[in-house]
Amino acid sequence: MSAESLPTYSVRELNNAIGVLLERGFAPRFVIQATASRPQVKKGHLWLTLSDGDASITAVAWASKLKQLDFVPADGDGVTVIGRLNFWSARASLAVQVLDMRPSLTTVLRRFETVKAQLLEEGVIDPGRRRKLPAYPKRLAVLTSVPSSALADMLRTAQERWPLSELLVVPIPVQGEVAPIICGVLSRLAEQHHQLRLDAIVLARGGGSREDLMVFDDADVCRILASFPLPVVTGLGHEDDLTVADLVADHRAATPTAAMVTLMPSKESAQQTISQRRTRLSEYKRWRLEQASSRLKERHLQLHTFRPAVALQRRRNQWEQRQQLLLALSPQRWLHRGFAMLHTANGQPVQSIDDICLNEQVHIRLKDGVVQAITKTIQANESSNSQASL
Amino acid sequence: MPRKKPEPSKTSEQDTWREDASQLSYEEALQALDVLLGQLQDDSIPLADLQKNHARASIYLDRCDLLLSQVEQSVRQLDPNTMEERMLDTSNNE
Numbered sequence: 001m002s003a004e005s006l007p008t009y010s011v012r013e014l015n016n017a018i019g020v021l022l023e024r025g026f027a028p029r030f031v032i033q034a035t036a037s038r039p040q041v042k043k044g045h046l047w048l049t050l051s052d053g054d055a056s057i058t059a060v061a062w063a064s065k066l067k068q069l070d071f072v073p074a075d076g077d078g079v080t081v082i083g084r085l086n087f088w089s090a091r092a093s094l095a096v097q098v099l100d101m102r103p104s105l106t107t108v109l110r111r112f113e114t115v116k117a118q119l120l121e122e123g124v125i126d127p128g129r130r131r132k133l134p135a136y137p138k139r140l141a142v143l144t145s146v147p148s149s150a151l152a153d154m155l156r157t158a159q160e161r162w163p164l165s166e167l168l169v170v171p172i173p174v175q176g177e178v179a180p181i182i183c184g185v186l187s188r189l190a191e192q193h194h195q196l197r198l199d200a201i202v203l204a205r206g207g208g209s210r211e212d213l214m215v216f217d218d219a220d221v222c223r224i225l226a227s228f229p230l231p232v233v234t235g236l237g238h239e240d241d242l243t244v245a246d247l248v249a250d251h252r253a254a255t256p257t258a259a260m261v262t263l264m265p266s267k268e269s270a271q272q273t274i275s276q277r278r279t280r281l282s283e284y285k286r287w288r289l290e291q292a293s294s295r296l297k298e299r300h301l302q303l304h305t306f307r308p309a310v311a312l313q314r315r316r317n318q319w320e321q322r323q324q325l326l327l328a329l330s331p332q333r334w335l336h337r338g339f340a341m342l343h344t345a346n347g348q349p350v351q352s353i354d355d356i357c358l359n360e361q362v363h364i365r366l367k368d369g370v371v372q373a374i375t376k377t378i379q380a381n382e383s384s385n386s387q388a389s390l
Numbered sequence: 391m392p393r394k395k396p397e398p399s400k401t402s403e404q405d406t407w408r409e410d411a412s413q414l415s416y417e418e419a420l421q422a423l424d425v426l427l428g429q430l431q432d433d434s435i436p437l438a439d440l441q442k443n444h445a446r447a448s449i450y451l452d453r454c455d456l457l458l459s460q461v462e463q464s465v466r467q468l469d470p471n472t473m474e475e476r477m478l479d480t481s482n483n484e
Binding site: 135136138141146155158159163164165166167168169170171172181184185188189192196267270271273274277278280281284285288289291292 | 415416417420423424427430431433435437440444447448451454455457458460461462463464465466467468470471473475478479
């Protein structure tokens with residue numbers, strides 16, 4: 001090989017040739033998975049380095065694109081970039097022009113774990129603080145993007161389930177670096193919830209990827225949700241998407257539609273309930289009237305079967321029984337059997353030798369008369385100690 | 391035979407109940423209904439009160455039925471900055 005067979009360029013020609021080669025021979029758009037480092041905004045443009053541990057390349061998001069980006073990485077964040085090559089032939093310098101940039105799933109999940117740990121330590125995430133949802137909410141605030149298919153689905157579900165509730169739709173951005181905006185809306189809503197007569201709020205965002213939900217891992221947003229004066233229901237993304245906002249909410253629903261199903265009672269069930277109550281009401285009335293009628297019939301029967309003569313004879317029998325008993329208990333019966341009753345002169349009964357003295361007059365009543373006598377001796381039984389004689 | 395005139399006091403009492411019930415939410419009407427149903431189960435309630443309670447419970451039932459027959463839901467939009475209510479505007483962009 002000799003110098004004469006090699007292409008010869010000036011520096012400008014060389015750089016231009018490289019530029020042309022890149023323009024013609026390299027993919028006009030491509031995707032890079034990388035780690036972002038040292039992001040800096042200079043004169044409105046975002047400059048950063050993309051690396052994968054083995055190599056690195058400069059990247060730039062021009063100011064016009066920067067405004068449209070939903071995500072601006074911090075140093076060390078994993079990113080997925082859609083870009084194109086920018087080549088400056090004057091100095092043969094190369095950079096990736098960022099057309100779109102999103103956080104990698106690893107970045108999102110790392111941020112989720114970090115914020116979750118932080119709020120657990122602060123006591124903001126506390127399942128014990130979850131409040132009961134209103135059984136029949138009269139007025140709800142629905143925070144979501146407007147318009148959106150998530151909102152349309154929620155309104156349709158609410159209409160079907162419980163049209164009695166009034167809904168207040170509150171438009172919020174649901175993707176990107178919008179945490180301060182969401183915090184502002186939540187704060188104003190919290191201040192005015194009395195005047196707005198709200199019973200609960202729903203925070204919803206439909207569909208998308210887990211990366212799209214990153215704003216709901218924001219610590220400030222979650223602190224405001226946790227301290228909100230009314231119950232909060234979240235319906236963010238899909239069944240498997242769990243954000244920190246879901247952890248601080250009073251109830252986490254899998255989707256926006258599920259959030260409305262959770263909060264709204266079923267009109268059909270309520271109609272059945274009312275129908276059952278109506279049946280109960282008429283049954284109670286009928287039962288009470290039947291009961292009263294039955295009691296009245298019993299009294300009629302008693303009255304019909306009542307015979308005065310029978311009642312009178314029953315009473316006479318009762319009287320005769322008492323009379324017999326009285327006779328049986330009468331002292332006269334004992335006198336007829338040969339017993340006697342003793343009294344002192346002043347009528348006191350003598351039942352013991354202690355009731356009488358020597359030479360005292362005693363009246364002895366027999367079955368057919370009274371004998372008056374004077375005591376001559378008083379003799380105690382052998383078991384007694386008292387003994388006296390004249 | 392002369393027609394029997396309705397008892398004015400009973401009619402106005404029920405009118406008062408209806409008017410009161412018309413201000414109740416579904417939950418309030420349902421709770422009031424359940425209280426009366428509980429009382430009706432009580433054997434010690436005189437028969438004279440039975441009719442009154444039944445009439446009043448029917449009024450609460452009618453109120454619940456009316457609310458449940460509502461088809462159109464009220465949906466309004468809140469300005470996120472001023473918190474003022476207005477009609478729902480689905481033409482706004484994010």
